[in-house]
Amino acid sequence: MSLATIWAWFTDPANWQGTDGVPNRVLEHLLYTGLTLLIALVVAVPLGAWVGHSGRLRWLVTGANAARAIPTLGLLFAVSMFVGPLIQSDLAFVIPSITVLVLLAIPPLLSGTYAGIDSVEPAARDAARGMGMTGWQVLTKVEAPIALPLFLSGLRSATLQVIATATIAASVSLGGLGRYLIDGLASRDYVQMVCGSILVAVLALVADGLLALLEKRAVSPGISGRATRVARSRARNSDPHSEPDPDGADRSDPDPRQPAVVGSGSTGPVEATAATGTPSERDRP
Amino acid sequence: MTWALDHIGDIMSRAGQHAWLAGLPLVLGLVIALPLGWLAARRPRLRAVLLTTTGLLYTIPSLALFILLPPLLGTKILDPVNVIVAMTVYTVALLTRTVADGLSSVDGSTQQAAIAMGYGSFARFRAVDLPLAVPVIAAGLRVAAVSNVSIVSVASLIGISQLGYFLTDGYARSFPTEVWVGIVACLLLALVFDLVIQVVSRVLTPWTRAVAA
Numbered sequence A: 001m002s003l004a005t006i007w008a009w010f011t012d013p014a015n016w017q018g019t020d021g022v023p024n025r026v027l028e029h030l031l032y033t034g035l036t037l038l039i040a041l042v043v044a045v046p047l048g049a050w051v052g053h054s055g056r057l058r059w060l061v062t063g064a065n066a067a068r069a070i071p072t073l074g075l076l077f078a079v080s081m082f083v084g085p086l087i088q089s090d091l092a093f094v095i096p097s098i099t100v101l102v103l104l105a106i107p108p109l110l111s112g113t114y115a116g117i118d119s120v121e122p123a124a125r126d127a128a129r130g131m132g133m134t135g136w137q138v139l140t141k142v143e144a145p146i147a148l149p150l151f152l153s154g155l156r157s158a159t160l161q162v163i164a165t166a167t168i169a170a171s172v173s174l175g176g177l178g179r180y181l182i183d184g185l186a187s188r189d190y191v192q193m194v195c196g197s198i199l200v201a202v203l204a205l206v207a208d209g210l211l212a213l214l215e216k217r218a219v220s221p222g223i224s225g226r227a228t229r230v231a232r233s234r235a236r237n238s239d240p241h242s243e244p245d246p247d248g249a250d251r252s253d254p255d256p257r258q259p260a261v262v263g264s265g266s267t268g269p270v271e272a273t274a275a276t277g278t279p280s281e282r283d284r285p
Numbered sequence B: 001m002t003w004a005l006d007h008i009g010d011i012m013s014r015a016g017q018h019a020w021l022a023g024l025p026l027v028l029g030l031v032i033a034l035p036l037g038w039l040a041a042r043r044p045r046l047r048a049v050l051l052t053t054t055g056l057l058y059t060i061p062s063l064a065l066f067i068l069l070p071p072l073l074g075t076k077i078l079d080p081v082n083v084i085v086a087m088t089v090y091t092v093a094l095l096t097r098t099v100a101d102g103l104s105s106v107d108g109s110t111q112q113a114a115i116a117m118g119y120g121s122f123a124r125f126r127a128v129d130l131p132l133a134v135p136v137i138a139a140g141l142r143v144a145a146v147s148n149v150s151i152v153s154v155a156s157l158i159g160i161s162q163l164g165y166f167l168t169d170g171y172a173r174s175f176p177t178e179v180w181v182g183i184v185a186c187l188l189l190a191l192v193f194d195l196v197i198q199v200v201s202r203v204l205t206p207w208t209r210a211v212a213a
Helices: A003-011 A022-054 A059-069 A072-086 A094-118 A122-130 A135-172 A178-186 A190-218 A226-238 A259-263 A269-277 B002-006 B008-042 B044-059 B062-073 B080-104 B108-116 B121-158 B164-172 B176-204 B206-212
Strands: none
Touching: A003 A190, A022 A059, A022 A094, A022 A135, A022 A178, A022 A190, A059 A094, A059 B121, A059 B176, A072 A094, A072 A135, A072 B121, A072 B164, A072 B176, A094 A135, A122 A135, A135 A178, A135 A190, A135 B062, A135 B121, A135 B164, A178 A190, A178 B062, A178 B121, A190 B044, A190 B062, B002 B008, B002 B176, B008 B044, B008 B080, B008 B121, B008 B164, B008 B176, B044 B080, B062 B080, B062 B121, B080 B121, B108 B121, B121 B164, B121 B176, B164 B176, B176 B206
């Protein structure tokens, strides 16, 4: 096994055409992932939003998280064995796998959506109502933007989970990039296995990178902490006597995956607006 | 049920292998994640770099990592070392963030008090910051333990012996009982790991109970 053999595999035109070619396998993998996420989103987002909004049936979220302890491989085999024989067509291999993938994608999406909506402060909701917003406007203009970072981090982990498990699902005859790994194993073609693994890893990294980019783009600056940081540094520059906040670095942590950033209240959008309003008043001892 | 009882010896020996493949990486991962998390908590700039790098490693799907490690490490594909290394990588990826968060969560006034009492940087980390971060780190370890137990079973696809064998073998033989035994055994093992971490965490943090009582 050397880099040359891997290079030879990737540059062999035979590996780029037909059902077993790289473009088709990548497309299959993306199709399974997309279809799974679509179904899981339709189930998890309204449910998570409702649980977060009403505070009822919280055990659903806890239960879904506990269900993550079930080994994915076992779930895959168990569902394939029970659902597979019920279907009398070519879909017998696809439907069980997609079912398992959906089951695995729901918990992170559900808890992300739930935690996002749950992190909206009642004060912010009341303020929006007080400004005369309708229920729908409160949802779309206040709750949704505040819930977005946590929802997107749930979407990221769901996507990774689905891409990884779709690979394993090749062992129950699903197509996609996992075929290279499983078929390579069966025919002792180690080069094919390694090349397939590289493709899977790259696909996962690219998908994660794109979602990270989306997270940066879509999350409002007032929530991600970007606005707060700008205001703080401005405050520091304009007021030479101000001491740098000892734990300022922690509080302005831009990582939206930390629930504390949204949930703690002190770094919420309200403070961000206050900070931009009167920069020189900030950070004065 | 009778099948499980008939094969109890096999199940226990594979459970032992499974516990080793999932448990050793937890310890190794924690040992590596502690200094990394400490660095990340002290230097915000390094924090971003460290968390991004470990995050990228966590992104690589497990089956792909099991296959990619042998040529990188110079091991054979059936060598359990590959699984140990892969699981350690995942554990480090999960725990670096947790350790950093745990250390950052220590109250500023507590740290100031420790400095005023004459604690040096390392002594303060060992005697004050680290013990106070134990509950957060333990929570991260529990997540890592449960996910490790699940991921290790995937290694049975490439023929490494542990509880995942019952899953692949049961599927290959169209014998659902064996698959269920494998799933239940994995769940029980995850539960044992979870309980052990909780007990150790409680023993290490007697003050949390003193306040509650």
